Structure formats: C-alpha cells, structure tokens
Amino acid sequence: MEQTNSQLKNQDTKSHEWDTRLHHATKATHEDWIGRGISYFCIGIIILVVASMLWFITSKGIATFTQNHVSLWKFLSGTNWAPDQGQIGALPMILGSFAVTFAAAIVATPFALGTAIFMTEISPNRGRKFLQPVIELLVGIPSVVYGFIGLAVIVPFMRHVVGGSGFGIISATFVLFVMVLPTITSMTVDSLRAVPRFYKEASLALGATRWQTVSRVILRSATSGILTAIIFGMARAFGEALAVQMVIGNAAIMPKNLISPASTLTSQLTTGIGDTIDGTLPNNALWSLALILLLMSLFFNALVRFIAKRGQLKHER
Amino acid sequence: MNAKRTDFIATVVIDLIVASVVGILFFLLAYILTAGLPHVSWSFLTGATDAFSGAGGIGVQLFNSFYLLVLTMLISVPISLGAGIYLAEYAKDNWRTSLIRSAIEVLSSLPSVVVGLFGFLLFVVKFKIGFSVISGSIALTFFNLPLLTRNIEESLSAVSRSQREAGLSLGLSKWKTELGIILPVALPGIVTGIVLSAGRVFGEAAALIYTAGQSAPVTNFADWNPMDPASPLNPFRPAETLAVHIWKVNTEGLASNAAALSAAASAVLIIAVLLFNLGARLLGNYLYRRVTASK
Numbered sequence: 001m002e003q004t005n006s007q008l009k010n011q012d013t014k015s016h017e018w019d020t021r022l023h024h025a026t027k028a029t030h031e032d033w034i035g036r037g038i039s040y041f042c043i044g045i046i047i048l049v050v051a052s053m054l055w056f057i058t059s060k061g062i063a064t065f066t067q068n069h070v071s072l073w074k075f076l077s078g079t080n081w082a083p084d085q086g087q088i089g090a091l092p093m094i095l096g097s098f099a100v101t102f103a104a105a106i107v108a109t110p111f112a113l114g115t116a117i118f119m120t121e122i123s124p125n126r127g128r129k130f131l132q133p134v135i136e137l138l139v140g141i142p143s144v145v146y147g148f149i150g151l152a153v154i155v156p157f158m159r160h161v162v163g164g165s166g167f168g169i170i171s172a173t174f175v176l177f178v179m180v181l182p183t184i185t186s187m188t189v190d191s192l193r194a195v196p197r198f199y200k201e202a203s204l205a206l207g208a209t210r211w212q213t214v215s216r217v218i219l220r221s222a223t224s225g226i227l228t229a230i231i232f233g234m235a236r237a238f239g240e241a242l243a244v245q246m247v248i249g250n251a252a253i254m255p256k257n258l259i260s261p262a263s264t265l266t267s268q269l270t271t272g273i274g275d276t277i278d279g280t281l282p283n284n285a286l287w288s289l290a291l292i293l294l295l296m297s298l299f300f301n302a303l304v305r306f307i308a309k310r311g312q313l314k315h316e317r
Numbered sequence: 318m319n320a321k322r323t324d325f326i327a328t329v330v331i332d333l334i335v336a337s338v339v340g341i342l343f344f345l346l347a348y349i350l351t352a353g354l355p356h357v358s359w360s361f362l363t364g365a366t367d368a369f370s371g372a373g374g375i376g377v378q379l380f381n382s383f384y385l386l387v388l389t390m391l392i393s394v395p396i397s398l399g400a401g402i403y404l405a406e407y408a409k410d411n412w413r414t415s416l417i418r419s420a421i422e423v424l425s426s427l428p429s430v431v432v433g434l435f436g437f438l439l440f441v442v443k444f445k446i447g448f449s450v451i452s453g454s455i456a457l458t459f460f461n462l463p464l465l466t467r468n469i470e471e472s473l474s475a476v477s478r479s480q481r482e483a484g485l486s487l488g489l490s491k492w493k494t495e496l497g498i499i500l501p502v503a504l505p506g507i508v509t510g511i512v513l514s515a516g517r518v519f520g521e522a523a524a525l526i527y528t529a530g531q532s533a534p535v536t537n538f539a540d541w542n543p544m545d546p547a548s549p550l551n552p553f554r555p556a557e558t559l560a561v562h563i564w565k566v567n568t569e570g571l572a573s574n575a576a577a578l579s580a581a582a583s584a585v586l587i588i589a590v591l592l593f594n595l596g597a598r599l600l601g602n603y604l605y606r607r608v609t610a611s612k
Contacts, residue, residue: 027490028488028489028490028493029490031490031492031493032490032491032492034492035402035490035491035492035493035495035496036407036492038399039399039400039402039403039406039407040403040407041399042395042396042397042398042399042400042402042403043399043400043403043404043417045396045400046396046400046417046420046421046424046462046463046466047417047420049424049459049462050420050421050423050424051420052435052439053424053427053431053432053435053459054423056435056438056439057431057434057435057438060438110334111334111337111338114330114331114334114335114338115334115335115338117331118331118332118334118335122328122331122332130339131335131338131339134338134339134342136594137342137346137591137594138341138342138345140516140517140520140590140591140593140594141345141520141587141590142519142520142521142522142560142586142587142590143520143522143523144520144522144560144561144563144564144583144586145349145520145563145583145586145587147564147567148563148567148579148580148583149345149348149349149583151567152348152352152576152579152580153348178341178345181338181341185338208320209320209321209323209324210324210327210328211320211323211324211327211328212320212323212324214327215327235426238428239427239428239429239430239431240428241428241429241430241523242430242522242523242526242564245568246564246567246568266428266430266523269430269434270430270523270526273434273437273527274526274527278442287434290430290431290434293428293430293431294427294431297423297426297427297428297431298423300426301419301422301423301426
C-alpha cells in the first residue's frame with residue numbers, strides 16, 4: 001500500500017512537473033513582460049507630459065478670466081495692452097501674430113512651390129544632389145541666427161529703403177519667410193512625389209507640355225498635400241518666438257502699417273514673462289497669451305487632419 | 318500665347334525661384350562666416366563673459382551648450398527608444414493608439430516657447446529648482462521627445478517583417494527580437510535621427526530662456542565634483558547656452574561690439590550645426606555599411 005502510494009506520488013509529481021512546463025510562463029515570456037512594461041512606461045511618460053502641459057497652461061491661462069475677472073471679449077478685442085494698469089487688450093498681439101504668419105506664408109508659398117516643382121519635375125537629379133542639402137541646411141540654421149541676421153541685415157535695409165526704425169511686421173515677414181520656406185518646400189516635395197506616375201504619363205501622352213502637366217494635373221492632385229505643407233509652415237511661423245522678437249520692435253500697440261514696431265504673442269511672452277510676478281494680473285495675462293498660442297497650435301493640428309481626411313476621400317472616389 | 322511659350326516662361330520663372338532660394342542660403346552662410354569668423358579666436362572660444370555687458374569670450378556658454386545637449390540626450394534617447402518600440406511593436410491599431418499618436422503630434426507641433434514656459438512653470442515656479450541645467454535639459458527633452466520617437470518608430474517599422482518572423486520562430490521573445498535583431502538593423506536610421514535632433518537641440522534658445530536661464534556664472538573648470546556649486550557639472554546652476562547668449566547680446570546686451578560678438582557666436586553655432594548635419598550623414602552611412610555589409 002505504501003509502495004503504491006509513493007508510486008502514485010511519484011507519478012503525481014511527474015505529471016505535476018509536466019504541468020509546470022505548460023502552465024508557467026517561460027523565460028521568453030518574462031522577458032516580454034519586462035519589455036512590454038518598459039515600453040508602456042516610456043509612452044506613459046510622453047502622455048503624462050502632454051496632458052500636464054495642456055492642463056497647466058490652460059489652468060494658468062484662464063486665471064485672467066476666473067480670478068481677475070477680465071471679460072473674455074475685452075481680452076480678445078481690447079486694443080490697449082498695459083497689464084500693470086489693468087488694461088488687458090490682446091488684440092494688437094493677436095493681429096501681429098496673424099499678420100506675420102499670413103504674410104510669411106503668402107511670400108514663401110510661390111518660392112516653395114517653384115523649388116518643389118524643380119526638384120520633382122524639372123531636374124530630379126540635381127534636386128536630390130544639390131537642393132535637398134540646401135533645404136536641410138536652411139532647416140538646420142537655428143532661429144536665433146535667423147534673428148541675428150534679420151537684425152544685422154534686414155532691419156538696416158528696411159530703415160534705408162522705407163525709413164523709420166526698420167523694425168516691424170515687414171522685417172519679421174522676411175525673416176519668417178526664410179524660416180518657413182524649407183518646411184513648406186520639403187513637405188510639398190513629398191506630396192508631389194506621391195502623385196501616381198501614370199497621371200503624369202497620361203497627360204504628357206495627350207500632348208500636354210510640362211507646365212500644363214504640372215499646373216493642371218500634378219499640382220491639382222497634390223492640392224491637399226500642398227495645403228498641409230502651407231499650414232505646417234504657418235504653424236511654425238505662428239509659434240516662432242526669438243527670431244520674430246528680435247526684429248519686430250516689440251511695441252504692444254495696434255499695428256498701423258507694416259513698417260512700424262509691432263508685437264506678436266510670442267514676442268510679448270519672451271520679453272514679459274521674466275518681469276512679472278507669479279499670480280499677479282500682468283503675469284496671468286501673459287499666460288493667457290500662451291493659452292492662445294496653444295489653442296492655435298491645436299487648431300493648426302486639427303486643420304491638417306481635416307485636410308488629410310478630405311484628401312483621402314477624394315482619392316477613394 | 319501658345320502652350321510652348323507658356324511652358325518656356327514657367328520653366329524660366331521656376332529656375333529663377335530656385336536660383337534665388339539657393340542664393341539666399343549662400344548669402345546667409347557667407348554673411349555669417351565672413352562677419353563672424355574673423356572674430357573667432359582661441360581666447361574667444363574659451364574666455365569668460367563679462368557678466369554686465371555681455372562682452373568677452375563664450376567659453377562657459379559653449380560648455381553649457383554641450384553639457385545640456387549631453388544631459389538632454391541621456392534623458393530623451395532611452396524614453397523615445399521605449400516609446401518608439403511601443404509604437405512600432407506593441408501598439409494595436411485602435412483608438413487608444415491613435416490618441417497616443419495625436420498626443421505626440423500635438424507635442425511636436427507646440428511652439429518651443431510654450432514648451433519653455435511649461436518648463437518654467439513646472440521647475441522654476443512650482444518645484445522651485447530655479448534656472449538650472451536640469452530644468453533646461455528636461456524642457457529640451459519635452460521638445461525633443463516627439464521627433465525622436467517618431468524617427469525611431471519609423472526606423473523600426475522599416476525593418477522587414479521576415480527579420481521579425483525569423484527571431485520569433487527561433488523562440489526568442491518579442492522584446493529580445495526587437496533588441497537583438499530589429500534594433501541593430503534600424504540603427505543607422507536611428508543614429509542619423511539622434512544626431513540631427515542634437516543639432517536642433519544645440520541651436521534651440523526659446524525653450525531655454527526661462528528654464529536654463531540667461532546667466533552663465535563663472536565656473537571653476539578645475540572642479541569636477543557635480544555637487545559643488547562652482548563646478549561646471551553641477552546640474553543646479555543656471556546655464557546660459559550659446560544660442561541664448563546670441564539672443565541676449567542682441568536684445569539686452571550693452572557691449573559696444575555686440576554685432577561682432579553675435580556674428581562670431583553665430584558662426585560658431587552654425588559650424589557646430591553643420592558638423593552635426595554632416596556627422597549624421599557620415600555616421601548613418603558608415604553604420605549602414607557595417608550593418609548591411611553592403612558597399
């Protein structure tokens with residue numbers, strides 16, 4: 001009896017061993033858990049950063065309206081910016097930001113389109129070997145260097161040509177034009193390259209000239225990509241701080257013309273945030289400007305998504 | 318006007334546009350180098366800055382730039398590597414993943430001044446660390462993470478499926494496959510991305526003005542104890558970088574030779590960024606040849 005019992009036990013442990021092999025995680029599975037944990041942790045950090053950034057800036061930015069009881073409409077439409085006297089009118093900065101953004105995009109788009117067409121349709125070889133590095137270098141130049149060149153070259157030039165101080169929206173436009181040019185160009189190149197080859201071949205086979213093909217077939221079918229590129233450029237221009245701040249003159253007054261000192265949201269932020277005390281109205285007002293920047297960046301993001309979706313629908317149809 | 322003539326005119330216009338774009342770049346580089354290089358000397362590169370006027374050398378700023386860069390990379394590369402692996406390997410195609418992707422997109426499209434202000438709010442105002450190397454490098458990490466993550470994800474996803482299947486069929490875990498097989502193959506792309514982002518980080522100023530600060534206290538370069546307040550390695554001292562210095566000299570500087578100073582500093586900055594770009598290309602090509610054994 002005892003023997004059979006131990007035999008049974010033996011059998012039992014044996015079958016039990018067999019069981020452990022099947023039901024317990026292997027070394028590889030453990031590794032995978034650890035790896036999964038690490039990668040989830042990393043992505044978690046990024047999500048945490050984004051969420052806290054949105055939360056902190058929003059809660060700081062709305063303090064002007066919730067704690068200091070400035071009316072939102074007054075903030076957006078007021079033209080007088082003197083936070084230490086309780087005058088919180090952000091319209092001059094909002095207008096300044098939009099003015100330089102649109103002006104830079106309008107000037108840069110033809111140049112970007114021309115360069116992109118050259119790189120994809122006219123001379124792809126030289127485009128890849130020569131223009132690609134040119135565009136990459138333009139992207140690589142830091143924004144303070146652009147600001148310095150604006151200050152050293154464009155501002156004196158404007159002073160010489162149109163008079164005044166030389167600081168103003170037009171100088172900022174020229175600086176931003178060079179800064180957004182590579183962004184718009186490289187994204188336009190991508191969207192032109194994505195146009196199916198047979199579109200072009202069909203058009204040329206019908207006897208269309210190169211320009212007819214480019215303007216009526218290629219540009220048209222790449223429209224959504226080109227619009228996306230322009231919006232990315234505008235987002236960059238809207239958020240650019242130092243280069244603009246160095247050449248625009250930083251006067252928080254309504255911009256009357258393109259050649260007198262003005263200011264943008266970013267320039268006001270960079271010059272002001274260090275001089276104000278945390279929690280006071282002047283400080284809260286600056287955070288509200290930062291909130292506008294944040295919201296505009298989200299808006300540009302949403303716009304890009306919207307255009308991409310429309311573009312997809314068009315292709316599917 | 319017939320079609321051929323229009324075509325000719327359009328081609329000429331496009332050629333002119335391209336010539337002017339190339340001209341702008343050459344003008345920029347030529348201007349910076351000719352205006353700046355004559356003022357670059359060994360004493361300029363290593364000398365101390367006059368704290369009041371901002372005149373003098375850029376030794377401390379140059380060191381600060383590199384120190385911040387190294388710290389930023391030490392923090393951001395592991396995180397974006399993990400996040401990149403998550404997106405390339407573990408993320409399922411569902412709403413949660415697309416939410417994560419849009420969060421990363423939002424982070425990458427935020428203006429750097431907003432990122433800097435967030436760093437200022439968090440480290441200087443809330444945690445009371447003050448303007449410091451560590452605040453600056455974490456702010457730069459926020460700025461760097463989304464681009465690096467996307468680059469790493471793209472490099473990993475570009476590796477062919479068969480490599481993954483080979484690893485898994487040998488009984489390796491997904492994680493081992495990723496680290497041992499996929500990562501080495503994707504390495505050239507990843508390294509190129511890291512070095513390019515290093516160039517971006519090196520030239521960034523807007524995110525640093527209110528995090529790493531605008532002052533470069535004279536440090537004692539003989540003192541390498543990171544805990545000592547005078548040590549260059551102390552992560553809690555304020556650290557004005559080269560890019561911030563250029564901005565500062567131009568906007569608030571009282572130096573009589575501000576233009577020459579900032580031209581020289583810009584020349585140094587540009588050369589550093591060019592070296593990063595060139596380095597990225599060469600290193601990427603070298604690694605590609607090593608890894609793929611192709612010529």
